[in-house]
Amino acid sequence: MVITPVNKAGGPRTGTLDDINAKTISEILGFEPNVEDDPDKVVNSWGFEVDGIFCGIWDYKGSHKYGSFSTFGPNEVFEKLFPAHYV
Numbered sequence: 001m002v003i004t005p006v007n008k009a010g011g012p013r014t015g016t017l018d019d020i021n022a023k024t025i026s027e028i029l030g031f032e033p034n035v036e037d038d039p040d041k042v043v044n045s046w047g048f049e050v051d052g053i054f055c056g057i058w059d060y061k062g063s064h065k066y067g068s069f070s071t072f073g074p075n076e077v078f079e080k081l082f083p084a085h086y087v
Helices: 022-029 075-081
Strands: 003-005 015-018 045-050 053-058 068-072
Touching (some): 022 045
Antiparallel strands (some): 015 068, 045 053
């Protein structure tokens, strides 16, 4: 899997990462949050492509405090990258 950062926010939520934090997400992806998202609602936001397929991860209204992040992209990508956390 080739992960490439892109400066684009995720689309509509298609899944959730639970029981995880921003540091672990950054370690798995290989880069820190890279998207300037809505500052009133989002603290951490990653935009990236996996083998050319656009994906996104972000927290929403403090969800990062509870270890929960929203995702956008194919289930298969998140199941491979975050097998213990993707729901």
